[in-house]
Amino acid sequence: MSDSPRPPGRPAVVVLFSVAAAALLGASALTAVAIADGGPAGGDPVAVGDRPSPTPRTPTSRAAGLPMCIVGTWRTVEDSLTLKFYTDADPIPFSGGGRRYEFRPDGTATEFQENWTLTGNYQGNELRLVGNGNTEFTWTANDKQITYKARTKTTVKYDSYDQRGLIGTTPQEVKADLNEVDDYTCQGNQFVEQNAANGYRSVWVRVEGAGVYG
């Protein structure tokens, strides 16, 4: 038996060092995880710079072209006009149809007459005016009126018939200062032209040809 104080037990030392080792491992592991999971990469508030907004477009314009509705190819389905058929009689109303027009966007146009026939009546007799040939002319228009500026070229000849038969042939003349102004409406495939001064009215429909796409 010993009289000296008993030293601390070995198990206590072992336990203490074991706990120390375990805690050290734990601290290391947590530190490693904390470093690996280092939090957000960003975090510092950033200053928002200038934020320009869209600016409106500077207006641009272009000279007005010819009305796109008029451009194209037309065929008259109803022509009404008053003509002076006899020199010693008042103008006589005629009607008909069948002319074909090709209005080009450059302000030129062509009228095609292939036995275009207008009929009228005078004292119970039928009168006929038959045109054949082509006419080149220039034109312009606004949204209400069309102006036939000049007849630049023509091959048209009109044959006049009454109860006696052909009574005469009249060639159409070139006329540089034609300047015929008619009112018009153009909607879709229909063009209506009229001139109250001379009782002219014509209804056109658009047909296949130049100016049509697809």
Next chain:
Amino acid sequence: MIRRTATLLGAAVLALAPTATAATPATAATPPDAAAAAPTNAAAAVAAPSSPEERAAALARPAIVFVSVTWHGWVRDKRTGEVFGGTEGFEVKTSCSGAVVTPDGHVATASHCVHTGPLGGGGALFAAAVAELAKVGRVRDEAKARRDFAEHGQAEGAVPDSPIHRAIQVERMEAKGSEQVRDIAPATVVDLVAPEDGDVAVLKIPRDHLPSMEIRDDQTPVGTPILAIGYPGSASAAVDPSLEPSSKNGQISARRTQQGRPFYEFSAAATHGMSGGPVVDMDGGIVGLVSQGSPGETQSFNFAASSQTLTDVLKGKEITADIGDHDRDYRTGLDRYFEGDYDSAVEYFDAVLAGSPGHQQASEYRKLAADRGGKPSGPPTMLIVFAVLCAGIAIATATAGTAVLLTRRKRLAAAATPSLATPGGGFATPNPATPNPATPGGGFATPSPATPGGGFATPGPATPGGGFATPTPGGGFVAPQPATPSSGFASGPGLSAPPAPATPPHPATPATPPHPATPAGGFAPAGVPASEAITDKVTAHDVLPVVLGGQPQHHGEPDPEQTERRHDPLRQDQPDEQPDDGRTEVQPGTPLPGQPRPDQPHDGDQAHEGGEHKGP
């Protein structure tokens, strides 16, 4: 981290209970705001995505932008000279989608969205002209008419042959407080490849810190699930206008080329307005940009310009496509959110909002995370606290252990008898040349005269109370423990006088088997048969480590055979090597012959404290 771990564990548990989780995750088609409005058990629910598509959409959405282009110009038929558009010209607005690819405002979209040619803005003006011509009956077949214009038409500005005017705007929603505002930025074209030659354009908007997307620059395999994201034009016609993009899922159907440029055929539906929108994989990386449909095919037959083309365009302009820190934070925040780690998610989303003010989705998901209990204090803080705590415990316990150890040694030293019995075999002395056989090779000596080779000796049954150097049968750290009846600390009437060692103080060689350790009379306590005592001690102590940081044994490294051979002598010694708790019962036994070495116990302690030798 603890909380996160806990929530992850919670998620794992919930995953085993489908009825508990089925109602909680937001569905793929559910936008975050809708998900926020959905009644959920905020405490228990984990907002795991219901599908990979939901996560992909959540990753991609912040970078999706609405690209609108206002075209202005006239159309001229080169054959006739006819100009369409009147005096004011046509003004046409087209819309596409896009994706921000750098935080400083580079936006990727399809080039046909911004190109002035027939497949782009010029085509839009042609279409306007055709529509106008159709009104006046000048169009028989609109598609054919557009082709006519594509072939014979010219879109131009106020001056013939001048370029048409193009105003690109990039729109995106931003969060401002609790409100959402529409940010509209002007954009310029940085570079593009023509629609028929890759169909990719890169725009620049005067914005920074934008949410951006990663670009996948490898070839995406056929069959890869994808999302086509964008703004279908028809959607705004059907519902209130918004900037909520649509995500259409599908997969890569084929890899194609056009003019040598790679394109992907994909099966997701894509309609007008989605052009230029990204096609993303499930990780939110851009695979391609919605390019065009196939005429006459269904919606599920579309093409996407390859992200490789986009990468080429960016490289051509020396633009580094890299997402920002806030984008990485957003991805991490989303992952944390879907994992149910709402604290961390809030922290990351806060960082996103700091780095990318107005980040709408971060704001939305932050709100969702906060609604589910997330708080800004993040796990890293907790980790650091716990790490410091553990370190403190480690220091405290190590200090306490050292103190206990030193206290114990001092007490042992004070009570030790100044002699050491060295076994006759001489194996107990690690270094025969050392005059102090109790000093181990290193500086961490133990009271026992021999330190095990491994420096981590186990207390063997033969250790007489010191318990630091012990013979371990069969182990590699066996310290050939001489049959020392006392390492200097044993006290008792019978040991007050130094016992004679079993062998002369200078043993012959370490290699000598320790058979001679057994004195003639043995050390078996009185009344206890030696064999029984040996058995008990070995069982009780053969694995306890007693030396930390000891040095390897330099001499007499035991081989297994030696270890085996030591069994018997050790066992014979063991009766004297009583453990602490039985030390008072140790009987002194027969004194060993030999000359006492009064300094030996001190050597052991001194060595333990630094290797200083006071002995001769």
